[in-house]
Amino acid sequence: MSINVSFKKDLKYFDLDISFSCAKKNMVVMIGPSGGGKTTIVRMLAGLEKPKEGKVVFGNEVWFDSLRHINVPPQKRRLGYVFQDYTLFPHLNLYENATFAAVDKKEVDELFELFRIGHLKKRKPDMVSGGERQRCAICQALARHPRILLLDEPFSALDAITRRGLREELKTLKGKMSFPIIYVTHDIAEALYLADELLPVVEGKIDDQWLQRMITRDPSTEVALRAAREPRLTLVY
Amino acid sequence: MSINVSFKKDLKYFDLDISFSCAKKNMVVMIGPSGGGKTTIVRMLAGLEKPKEGKVVFGNEVWFDSLRHINVPPQKRRLGYVFQDYTLFPHLNLYENATFAAVDKKEVDELFELFRIGHLKKRKPDMVSGGERQRCAICQALARHPRILLLDEPFSALDAITRRGLREELKTLKGKMSFPIIYVTHDIAEALYLADELLPVVEGKIDDQWLQRMITRDPSTEVALRAAREPRLTLVY
Amino acid sequence: FAGEKISVAVAANFISAFKEMAPDVKAKTKIKVEGTFSSTGNLYSQITNGAPYDLFLSADEERPAKLNKDGLAETPFVYARGQVVLWSANKDFCKAKTWQEALKKKPVKKIAVTNTQTSPYGAAAKKALEKAGMWDALQSKLVNGETIAQTFQYASTSAVDAGFCAMSATVSDEGKKGCFYVVREAPEIIQSACILKRTTNRAAVQKFIEFLNSPAAKEIKVKYGYR
Amino acid sequence: MDFLALYVTLKLALVTTIFLMVIAAPVAYALAYYRFAGKSFLEALIYLPMALPPTVIGFYLIIIMGPKGFIGKTWGMLTGGSLLFTFVGITIASIIYSIPFAVQPMKAAFSKLDRRLLESAYVLGLSKRKTFFRVIIPNSVSGIAAAAILVFLHSIGAFGVLLMVGGSIPGETKVASIAIYEAVEMMNYRAAGMIALSLIPISYAFLLLINKLNERNRI
Amino acid sequence: MDFLALYVTLKLALVTTIFLMVIAAPVAYALAYYRFAGKSFLEALIYLPMALPPTVIGFYLIIIMGPKGFIGKTWGMLTGGSLLFTFVGITIASIIYSIPFAVQPMKAAFSKLDRRLLESAYVLGLSKRKTFFRVIIPNSVSGIAAAAILVFLHSIGAFGVLLMVGGSIPGETKVASIAIYEAVEMMNYRAAGMIALSLIPISYAFLLLINKLNERNRI
Ligand SMILES: Nc1ncnc2c1ncn2[C@@H]1O[C@H](COP(=O)(O)OP(=O)(O)OP(=O)(O)O)[C@@H](O)[C@H]1O
């Protein structure tokens, strides 16, 4: 299933106006300045916020259409969403959180090993570190067998090594799964490494120039480009 | 004023045992794997958690001494602390948050401009993006004229460009201020750029080898080293 | 008649006497008499809404008469007469010759009367005070108890200096600790009763009423301050 | 000492608390999360039993629960019996009388909940109903505990209403507070004090129980 | 229609609510955040007024507020007057009677607060006292509103206790609920219904006010 998105929404300091699509097995990576609208886009995709105008079509299901007054509630979209602030349920331990909506509990055990938090299963969220919470939130999202995965800076609280490791895992995972992934990050190297398509979001619009400036200004990006072993970069706008 | 720290604490999977010091005007940057104990160290420094054993001396004030049963409460330590999850008060808008404990309100206006959130003063924290919240938390901490600054991944929710910008500002700021700064980050380039001393924290101990491995494994780090225009790296352990 | 049972709605001021009568009735007639105690007004509204009582022992004449008029009860009859007394926890209070003089003394600041509109005891006390020409003068000193028991509470806790109570209060353990004047100027309080027409056990009720008029019952009534 | 009355009191308080927790939760949920016409009015209506003196409530309850009243009639048709002066009758009265104490703290707890938890549950596919049971309820434990404590204690102290609706039939509707009332009316203050005193350990035990449960679930 | 009684009722309910909010907040804070010996016992004691029938509370209040009682004696020494049968007297009674309704919802709200907010305040140099006023209170608005609603309405409905302590003196201690009671006793059901009805708009207005305040502060 692929997804086609076009949104308009009036924010206070700028108007968001964006459209993009993501094929199955592909990953669209959103990158852009803080406050540019990335989280808002992801929330509208999840059905948690309502665009002013626009259309979201997933496969042949219409999730949102402002003209036809269609707005499928989040429950019915069956997507996996890791929030930017990785909300877990405070009354449940990490394992209960991850199995909360899981299709198969055995898978959760595997995911916990993959994300190296197997030893923390019994802990409540407020008893683990920020990065550990974040990894649990990813397991929770994956365990419910989503039809599309939304990751809003899922590795922001992780150190570079763990992050590189998980980045690889995510790539492997992506190869196995057959759903589209929308990924938000601030790490350009990570973006270049993971993305099938890059979506630079600046003040609610796609802004190619910003991305160019970003790459030329930051020398480490060049290396990152080299380092990304499969540099299949496509810019979409 | 400089600070001298030595801590012991039993965590569930490892025991934390660490000591370091930070001179005034200097910045110690902690880096290390997720769950390694960085946040715990910072919390103990702030007086929010109690070490099992150890001693913290700030200038000629003893903040903590397990032998002499001294434990100065957080209120009396007069430090600035930006939490990893950048807690702001939900009932106050950004400006009220930043002036909450400010010495001089006019300074806050300047800080807001410096951190590029001047236009968001009147917004409540749940109405701004993650990165904007984080920047407000830094203003809040600075505005109270702390004697030492603790920053736990203060830029984790920011894009690379904003981050680079703020990194520079922080460096300038550091030049002007005359207090020690303890900084936690996952970004090795940032660490190398900012640090007067680097503190690799792995499973509760200082681990030099981890840092070496990290640098050799990640090719972008070399460039980052080059990019950091003043590479005055000292490893402490 | 073994195992017969009747249910009686009893005005709160008659609880003590009633509770002493019940075992006697049981011993003599094998009829079990169960009482429900509450204020007369409350019992009245229960009865008009179909409460399953056989007999109503009211604290006044008015409500049984009304029930009779409305066709819910048979002709009422008098089962007890109460007497108003002026009671005080402070024995010095009774050193004056008459209750009127006692009330006029200086240290008397507060006097409790039962609500003169809702309670027959209150109405009777008011009449006595009016006869003595003291009603208007005492207004600022009067405190209203809502029931006769509450008026006695005010007096017994020394919240007031004295209170117009029922004779029945003076014979309780608490009542014996104080002193009292019988207020003869107050009319007798006539407490009447009526058989409720919904009763399914009229014969047993009749037996209880017979007991209520017997010398044995009279003795109990006197013991608790009724005539 | 009137142990039977104590037993009826305890039974009444427990049954009332359990029923009210079940009834009040959805009402509090609607008040906390939905906007609808006449919402404030409905809320005021729910809280009304607090503002009215017990005698008034009792008076109206007698009318609607009596053989001619709406509830009384329906009950009579279903069971053939009367509702007034029975344990079921005082339970209904006690439930109506304590509704506000159950609804208000629960509503406060629900509306205080972090919205992100709900969003997270919705995204994970939970229906509103399931979210209510699996997320809202377990994260509102302290509010629910507050409601349970208030309702339980209030039912023990309830008196005016029960006296009117229940009469005072031993073992059926005569609760401790009525026993106290009778003792006071008979000017037997010692007996009244004794029964009142015996209510303290009961209330205390319940309070400890709820606090324990609450602490175990504290987040 | 007994407007004087309505006026006294409203005055009493407002004064009680304001005083209780101030008194209950620190108590609730202590119960929510501190552990100390006898804490459950203290809590049970605070909630006791709920579990006891009003007649019992009234009886003991008469004793302690009477000329020989502790409070009554002190008051007499300070002012030369009597406490019983005065507006001040019924206000004190009403405060004691409603304490649990103020403490319980506030405690629930306080203990539900995100600990990180407190930590943040401490680090910013706020003393515990300042943290209480500047962080805890403003973030517990819905719990405080719940408490205010419960206390206000409960004071309006309070009856048994006031009847005993107040002595039903028009314009001073005769509140609406007593007027209703008297009307019922006099079989004047229409008058009783009228006064009861007039309490509804009062309660309703207060409820709307609190809900508005609550919504404005909703976080
Ligand atoms: N709940 C809200 N109501 C109104 N405006 C909001 C709300 N949340 C965010 N905003 C504003 O909308 C804009 C986009 O915010 P958004 O959270 O989508 O940015 P972002 O790209 O995710 O930023 P970051 O990288 O810092 O997380 C910002 O200007 C922000 O202040």
Ligand SMILES: Nc1ncnc2c1ncn2[C@@H]1O[C@H](COP(=O)(O)OP(=O)(O)OP(=O)(O)O)[C@@H](O)[C@H]1O
């Ligand atoms: N409140 C707590 N109680 C007990 N253990 C905790 C608590 N918070 C964290 N831990 C554990 O202590 C260890 C150190 O956690 P800490 O938060 O200090 O790590 P960190 O280095 O800051 O990690 P991250 O980079 O992911 O933020 C971890 O194993 C974590 O699971």
Ligand SMILES: [Mg+2]
């Ligand atoms: Mg964002």
Ligand SMILES: [Mg+2]
């Ligand atoms: Mg951390």
